[in-house]
Amino acid sequence: MYRRLLASALLIGVGFMANPSAAADGKIKEIQDRGVMRICFADSVPSSYKDPQTGKWVGFNVDMSELVAQELGVKTEYVDSTWSTVIVSLQTGKCDVVMAGLSRGAKRAAAVLFINPYHVNTLSAVTRSGSPIKTYADIDNPNVTVAVTAGSNEESYLKANTAASVHSLVTDKLSNIFFEVATGRADAAMTDTITVRNFLAEGNQLNLRELDDKPVLPKGSSWAVAPGEYQFQQFLNVFLEIAEATGAKGKLYAKWYAKKETH
Numbered sequence: 001m002y003r004r005l006l007a008s009a010l011l012i013g014v015g016f017m018a019n020p021s022a023a024a025d026g027k028i029k030e031i032q033d034r035g036v037m038r039i040c041f042a043d044s045v046p047s048s049y050k051d052p053q054t055g056k057w058v059g060f061n062v063d064m065s066e067l068v069a070q071e072l073g074v075k076t077e078y079v080d081s082t083w084s085t086v087i088v089s090l091q092t093g094k095c096d097v098v099m100a101g102l103s104r105g106a107k108r109a110a111a112v113l114f115i116n117p118y119h120v121n122t123l124s125a126v127t128r129s130g131s132p133i134k135t136y137a138d139i140d141n142p143n144v145t146v147a148v149t150a151g152s153n154e155e156s157y158l159k160a161n162t163a164a165s166v167h168s169l170v171t172d173k174l175s176n177i178f179f180e181v182a183t184g185r186a187d188a189a190m191t192d193t194i195t196v197r198n199f200l201a202e203g204n205q206l207n208l209r210e211l212d213d214k215p216v217l218p219k220g221s222s223w224a225v226a227p228g229e230y231q232f233q234q235f236l237n238v239f240l241e242i243a244e245a246t247g248a249k250g251k252l253y254a255k256w257y258a259k260k261e262t263h
Contacts, residue, residue, distance in 0.1 A: 025228050025229045025230055025231050025232065026231075027096060027225065027226070027229040027231070027232040028072070028231055028232055028235060030096075031072055031074055031096055032072060032073065032074060034074070035074050035075060036074055036075050036076070036077045037065070037068065037069050037072060037074050037075070037076055037077070037096050037097070038076075038077045038079050038094070038095040038096045038097075039065045039076060039077070039078055039079060039095055039096070039097055039098075039099050040079045040081045040086050040089050040090060040094065040095035040097070040098045040099070040100060041057050041061070041062065041078055041079070041080070041081060041099065041100050042081045042082055042083050042086045042100040042172075043082075043083075043172055043173055043174045043175075044059075044100060044101055044174060044192070044195060045059070045174075045194075045195055045198050045199075046059050046060055046194070046198065046256040046257060047059050047060050047061050047100065047101040047221070047256075048060075048061045048062050048099065048100055048101065057078045059256060060252055060253065060255075060256035060257065061099040061100065061101055061223070062078070062099075063252050063255075063256070064099065064118075064243070064249070064252060065078075065097075065099050067239075067243065067248060068097075068236065068239055071239060079094055079095040080172065081094075081095075081098075081100065082149075082150075082151070082170065082171065082172050083100075083149045083150065083151040083152045083174075084149070084150040084151030084152075084170050085151070086098055086100055086102070086151070087102075087108065087111055087112060087151075087224075090112060090224060090225070090226055091111065091112075091226060091227075093226075096225070096232075097223055097224070097225050097232070097236070098112070098223060098224040098225075099223045101118075101119070101221040101222070101223075102114070102153075102221065102222055102223070102224050103121070103152075103153035103192075103219045103220075103221060104117060104219050104220045104221070104222050105153060105156065105219070107156070108224075111227070112224035112225065112226065112227065113224060113225045113226070113227060113228075113229060113230070113233045114222040114223075114224050115222050115223040115224065115225070115233060115236045115237055115240065116222065116237050116240055116241075117220025117221055117222045118220075118221060118222065118223070118240055118249065119220070119221040119253075119257075120218055120219065120220050120221070121192045121193060121194060121218070121219065121221055122192070122193045122215035122216060122217060122218045122219075123153070123154050123157060123190055123191070123192060123193065123215060123216050123217045124190070124191070124192070124193040124196040124197070124210055124211065124215045124216075125139060125146065125188045125189065125190040125196075125210070125211050126178065126181060126188060126189050126190075126196055126199075126200070126208045126209060126210050126211070127181060127187060127188040127189075127208065127209065127211065128181060128182070128207060128208060128209075129207045129208065129209050131187065131188075133187060133188055133211065134211060134212045134213070135211060135212065135213040136162075136211065136213050136216055138211075139158075139162055139164050139188060140162040140163050140164060141163060141164060142163045142164070142165055143165070144164050144165065144187045144188065145164070145165045145166075145167050145185075145186045145187050145188075146158055146162075146164045146165070146166055146167060146186060146187065146188045146189065146190055147167045147169060147177040147178075147180035147181060147185070147186035147188070147189040147190075148166060148167070148168055148169070148177060148189070148190050148191070149168070149169055149171065149174055149177060149191065150168040150169060150170045150171075151168075152191070153192075153217075153219065154190040154191055154192075155168055157190075157216070157217055158190065167180065167185070167186050174191060174195060175199060177189040177190075177191060178199060178206060178208060179206070181206070181208060182206035182207070182208065188211075193215045194257070196210055197210065223236060
């Protein structure tokens with residue numbers, strides 16, 4: 001049923017590509033000719049992360065990428081990336097699509113084509129238990145150092161909206177920002193709310209706590225393709241719509257997010 005719906009929905013796209021006046025973007029054909037879809041991932045539990053036991057990429061978006069590849073009739077190739085390099089990797093052709101769950105923003109939208117959001121998340125911060133930092137207003141201070149992942153949404157947010165000293169880490173492990181707080185190299189750390197709460201719930205041996213304040217900056221999380229690849233963008237948008245309608249997305253969302261979204 002799912003495959004028939006998607007195939008029917010994309011007939012319009014096939015006709016569009018056959019039209020000589022249509023845009024010349026050809027990523028879908030390139031992927032199918034190659035027989036492999038290359039996907040850039042960056043560390044973010046439970047969206048996409050490497051299983052510590054196997055070293056393989058797992059997560060919601062990893063499973064979704066397999067469904068996308070099935071619809072295209074190709075195999076998948078996972079491309080390791082970080083939040084500071086993932087967009088550059090896409091722009092330079094190292095991967096065909098980013099499925100790391102990018103936070104949507106105007107600057108990023110000028111660099112990539114976003115797919116419709118599959119999820120909405122917020123930003124949260126942690127500090128050491130006993131720290132006088134209680135709210136996000138307390139972070140708005142040049143004497144407060146906040147650890148973030150370089151190239152992340154939270155890095156941009158803090159630099160644009162606070163006076164905090166931003167400590168940006170170039171790392172492939174998002175959890176490293178928490179260790180900066182635990183060791184005293186930073187007063188706080190900020191990342192998406194699900195990652196914060198998941199980290200704290202899975203054995204908080206670092207004696208950290210989330211701020212006693214409402215999370216900030218709700219934004220959609222999206223996949224992305226390179227500028228000009230409008231047909232591929234449309235394909236992925238239709239894929240998500242049908243995955244939502246058929247329950248395929250919901251099943252994977254329940255598998256990966258249900259236990260992670262601690263309120």
